[in-house]
Structure formats: structure tokens, C-alpha cells
Amino acid sequence: MAVRLCDVASLLRSGSWAAEPWTGQVIAAMETQLSNGPTCNNTAHGSTAINNCSSPVDSGHTEDSKTNLIVNYLPQNMTQEELKSLFGSIGEIESCKLVRDKITGQSLGYGFVNYVDPKDAEKAINTLNGLRLQTKTIKVSYARPSSASIRDANLYVSGLPKTMTQKELEQLFSQYGRIITSRILVDQVTGVSRGVGFIRFDKRIEAEEAIKGLNGQKPPGATEPITVKFANNPSQKNNQAILSQLYHSPNRRYPAPLAQQAQRFRTKSACSLRECIKFQKLCFGHPSFRLDNLLNMAYGVKSRFPPMTIDGMTSLAGINIPGHAGTGWCIFVYNLAPDADESILWQMFGPFGAVTNVKVIRDFNTNKCKGFGFVTMTNYDEAAMAIASLNGYRLGDRVLQVSFKTNKTHKA
DNA sequence: TAGAATT
Numbered sequence: 001m002a003v004r005l006c007d008v009a010s011l012l013r014s015g016s017w018a019a020e021p022w023t024g025q026v027i028a029a030m031e032t033q034l035s036n037g038p039t040c041n042n043t044a045h046g047s048t049a050i051n052n053c054s055s056p057v058d059s060g061h062t063e064d065s066k067t068n069l070i071v072n073y074l075p076q077n078m079t080q081e082e083l084k085s086l087f088g089s090i091g092e093i094e095s096c097k098l099v100r101d102k103i104t105g106q107s108l109g110y111g112f113v114n115y116v117d118p119k120d121a122e123k124a125i126n127t128l129n130g131l132r133l134q135t136k137t138i139k140v141s142y143a144r145p146s147s148a149s150i151r152d153a154n155l156y157v158s159g160l161p162k163t164m165t166q167k168e169l170e171q172l173f174s175q176y177g178r179i180i181t182s183r184i185l186v187d188q189v190t191g192v193s194r195g196v197g198f199i200r201f202d203k204r205i206e207a208e209e210a211i212k213g214l215n216g217q218k219p220p221g222a223t224e225p226i227t228v229k230f231a232n233n234p235s236q237k238n239n240q241a242i243l244s245q246l247y248h249s250p251n252r253r254y255p256a257p258l259a260q261q262a263q264r265f266r267t268k269s270a271c272s273l274r275e276c277i278k279f280q281k282l283c284f285g286h287p288s289f290r291l292d293n294l295l296n297m298a299y300g301v302k303s304r305f306p307p308m309t310i311d312g313m314t315s316l317a318g319i320n321i322p323g324h325a326g327t328g329w330c331i332f333v334y335n336l337a338p339d340a341d342e343s344i345l346w347q348m349f350g351p352f353g354a355v356t357n358v359k360v361i362r363d364f365n366t367n368k369c370k371g372f373g374f375v376t377m378t379n380y381d382e383a384a385m386a387i388a389s390l391n392g393y394r395l396g397d398r399v400l401q402v403s404f405k406t407n408k409t410h411k412a
Numbered sequence: 413t414a415g416a417a418t419t
Binding site for chain 2: 070227231
């Protein structure tokens with residue numbers, strides 16, 4: 001049975017699923033960065049799930065800083081290879097590293113990209129800072145030269161007046177040194193400040209001075225004193241939780257060293273599964289609400305890989321074998337403009353889920369886009385949702401055709 | 413009263 005994915009998209013938009021906020025939110029996120037470019041402004045977002053991002057750090061004039069970038073607020077399941085793929089679309093990379101927890105192997109959500117050419121590093125900041133990937137807004141900035149003096153310079157501040165803005169918070173702390181990032185946590189539903197936040201200074205010693213000067217003090221106009229202390233390290237907290245869980249697990253049969261048992265958590269699948277469930281709950285409010293289930297409900301399609309027809313283009317969803325050597329699900333994007341580049345594909349598909357690779361097909365002589373490209377996504381459901389939402393999407397004066405790649409088309 | 417910012 002042929003199923004038109006554009007009908008599914010309509011169903012998603014107009015049916016009872018329209019009440020589900022996720023699809024609309026993702027499209028809105030995508031459209032924001034399509035219209036404004038990924039570089040975000042510094043206004044606070046209405047949800048703690050979305051990161052604020054400050055302006056890229058101008059870290060000075062050392063040779064190192066002109067090519068070496070730090071990338072923050074990466075999605076938890078993003079791999080080093082995906083990081084390299086994303087930044088490699090800008091220019092040649094000298095080295096790339098995703099920082100992982102030494103014990104659990106989990107991503108710490110940041111990494112480093114060192115370009116060969118300083119111009120590419122600058123371009124990466126201009127192009128990719130503020131890019132939305134899944135629920136994160138990544139930050140791309142020059143890495144400061146690594147030293148002990150810049151470590152452990154993050155402060156946790158509580159008891160803040162609920163009316164205090166991020167700018168006011170920065171004004172309060174800036175007297176003690178150079179602020180790298182600031183954040184006020186807000187209620188996810190109401191957007192109202194929770195009265196707590198973080199200030200990261202350039203130097204540890206600046207943070208120490210801020211504690212001495214501001215802990216227990218009342219900010220101007222405030223009725224209650226604030227508490228200022230060094231922030232806990234989230235990775236340490238997680239490790240403790242995981243190790244504790246391992247130690248108390250009923251499946252634990254041998255008193256093996258905890259670190260050895262923690263090896264079980266090194267596998268990507270363990271992280272991905274948890275992320276996947278979290279993602280599905282976030283998307284649909286219920287883990288059984290998958291796109292293939294929706295197809296089943298809408299069309300009586302029983303197969304997980306139903307044949308689909310999209311705007312007259314025949315496409316078989318099942319030809320990309322899941323788990324096939326990490327290739328994921330390859331998506332064909334047709335009717336791109338001649339000046340389209342990889343960043344637009346990242347901007348469009350990134351918010352829908354884990355994207356491992358994008359590629360714009362160019363004419364060998366002119367280097368202009370030949371009108372199509374490919375996107376590889378890890379998870380079937382995320383890929384299917386991206387297709388359902390983006391097929392028929394108007395990009396500039398062009399209507400895109402988006403489908404799973406068939407064998408007839410170019411091999412990515 | 414809790415974010416994955418220095419490899």
C-alpha cells in the first residue's frame with residue numbers, strides 16, 4: 001500500500017496531533033535559524049531545555065586561539081564523528097575532540113575543533129554558533145589557552161530576586177572579573193526566573209573574589225541576600241549516581257571493582273536508549289506514539305518500513321538498513337538553490353534529531369549546488385518526522401522535496 | 413538550590 005508522507009505531514013499539522021507541541025516547536029526552531037542564521041542573540045529563552053548562548057569569546061591574540069574552537073551545549077548523544085562532520089563542512093580540520101567522562105564514557109556536552117586555516121575557524125563561529133541541534137543551541141567560540149587558572153571558575157548563585165535579568169546578574173558580578181557565561185534558570189512552563197543561576201568567570205581567582213564579595217550580600221534593591229558558591233561538577237554527580245546504581249543493582253553478583261562494572265555504561269547504546277526514550281516522551285508525550293504507529297493508525301500500515309510515495313517520487317523507506325555500519329538513514333533533499341550549502345541542511349534537519357552527516361551535491365566546474373543534497377540521520381523515527389515535516393517545505397522561492405533516499409539516486 | 417566550558 002502506498003502512503004503519501006505529505007499526507008502524514010498534513011495529519012500531523014491539522015489532526016489531533018496538532019495539539020502536540022513538538023512538531024511546531026521544531027519547525028519554529030528551524031525557521032528561526034533559517035531566517036536569522038544560527039548565531040543567536042543573548043536574550044533568555046523560555047525553557048531550561050534550550051541554552052542561552054553568549055557572544056563568542058574573543059580570547060586574545062595567541063596563535064592557538066585563531067584556529068582552536070570550543071563547542072559547548074552539544075546534544076548528549078552527539079559523537080566525535082558527528083562533530084567532525086558538522087565542522088568539517090566549513091573547512092579542513094586539523095583535529096577534533098569530543099570530551100567524554102573518563103569513567104562512564106558519556107559525552108560531557110562539549111568538544112574542541114582545531115582548524116588548519118584561521119579563516120575557517122572564524123567562519124565556523126559565524127556559521128555554526130547558535131545552531132539548534134535537537135533540544136540544544138550550540139555555542140561556538142575560540143578556545144582559551146588551557147591552563148589550571150581557568151578551571152573550576154563556575155559559580156552557582158541562589159536567592160536571586162525573581163525580577164533580576166541576566167544582564168543585571170552580569171552587571172553585579174562583572175566587577176570581579178571577566179564573565180565567560182551567565183545564566184538564570186527559568187520555569188519551563190511559565191518562563192519565570194527560578195531565582196538561581198550560574199556565572200562562569202575567566203579565572204578561578206576571579207570567582208573566589210566574587211564569592212568573598214557577594215555571598216550573603218543583598219543585590220541593589222533586593223530584600224534577601226544571595227548565596228554564591230562554587231558550582232558542583234555535573235559529571236561528578238552523574239558518576240556518583242551511576243556508580244551507586246551499579247553497586248546497589250540486584251543484578252550485581254560479584255563484588256567486582258565499581259570502575260570495572262562501569263564499563264557496561266561505556267557503550268553508546270546504553271546512552272542512546274535512554275536518550276531515545278527521553279526524546280520520544282518529549283516529542284509525543286507517550287513512548288508508543290511513533291511515526292510508524294501513526295501510519296498504522298492512519299492507513300492500517302503494518303510494516304515498520306512501508307512503501308511511500310512522496311509528491312510523485314517513489315521512495316522505499318526500508319532500503320536503508322538500520323544499524324548498517326553506522327550509515328543510519330539517508331534522506332534525499334531535492335530542489336535546493338544553487339547557492340545552498342551544508343549549513344542550511346544542518347539548520348533544517350538538526351532540530352529534528354541526531355544528524356550524522358550532510359552533503360550538498362555540487363557541480364564540479366562551477367561549485368554550485370546541483371539542486372539536491374543528502375542528510376544522514378541516526379534514528380528512523382527522527383528521520384521520518386523530519387521528512388514528514390520538511391517535504392513540501394518552502395525554502396525561499398523553492399518547494400523542497402524530501403524523502404528517504406532510494407537506490408536510484410546518488411549514493412551519499 | 414543545579415548547567416554538561418578547557419582536551
